[in-house]
Structure formats: structure tokens, C-alpha cells
Amino acid sequence: xxxxxxxxxxxxxxxxxxxxxxxxxxxxxxxxxxxxxxxxxxxxxxxxxxxxxxxxxxxxxxxxxxxxxxxxxxxxxxxxxxxxxxxxxxxxxxxxxxxxxxxxxxxxxxxxx
Numbered sequence: 001x002x003x004x005x006x007x008x009x010x011x012x013x014x015x016x017x018x019x020x021x022x023x024x025x026x027x028x029x030x031x032x033x034x035x036x037x038x039x040x041x042x043x044x045x046x047x048x049x050x051x052x053x054x055x056x057x058x059x060x061x062x063x064x065x066x067x068x069x070x071x072x073x074x075x076x077x078x079x080x081x082x083x084x085x086x087x088x089x090x091x092x093x094x095x096x097x098x099x100x101x102x103x104x105x106x107x108x109x110x111x112x113x
Contacts, residue, residue, distance in 0.1 A: 002026040002102045004095050009107030016111070017083045022095030022104055024076040033098035034078040036069060038091035039106075050098060051078060063089070085111045 008020040035050035049069035
């Protein structure tokens with residue numbers, strides 16, 4: 001069994017920053033990549049960023065230049081640094097082991113003054 005645990009969400013003002021973490025636990029034999037997704041109210045879940053174990057990253061155009069994904073392979077942990085936040089970034093953020101059905105329960109980020 002694999003468990004993904006996200007943390008770091010909360011209420012932040014527009015223009016502010018927040019850092020999300022996602023740790024993977026359990027019978028993890030190999031992880032090629034991990035990703036962050038988000039789902040805003042009334043919208044479909046969308047990909048935010050991915051990172052491979054080799055450190056290759058991909059960031060969605062909507063957040064490029066503002067969000068940075070990084071990881072710690074030894075700890076099976078991935079991070080999402082979110083800067084210059086906008087109200088449209090409000091969503092539940094989920095992490096995923098790429099290519100699997102393993103998802104975290106999500107952490108809510110609310111950008112509001």
C-alpha cells in the first residue's frame with residue numbers, strides 16, 4: 001500500500017507565497033516522477049508541475065515563472081513553491097506518483113485578501 005500525504009496549504013493573500021510538501025510512504029519500489037495537480041471549484045483537475053527523479057521539471061504555462069517544483073529522492077518527497085499567488089490559484093492541490101493511481105487527499109490553498 002502506498003500513501004501520499006500533502007501539507008502546507010492554507011489562506012494566503014494575493015501576491016503571497018506558500019510551499020506545499022508531499023511525502024510518499026509505503027511499498028514504493030520505484031518512482032520515475034511525481035506531479036502536482038490542482039482542482040478549483042467547479043473545474044476539472046489540471047496538471048500544475050512534474051519532476052522526474054533525475055530532476056527534470058515541467059511546469060504548466062499558467063504558473064510558469066511563479067511556481068517551482070523540487071524533490072528529495074531520499075525522502076520520497078516533492079515540494080511546490082508557489083509565489084506571486086493570484087486568486088485564480090485557489091484550489092485543492094494534489095500530488096501523484098506519475099503513471100499510477102496513487103493520489104494524496106489534497107491540501108486546500110485559498111488566495112484571498
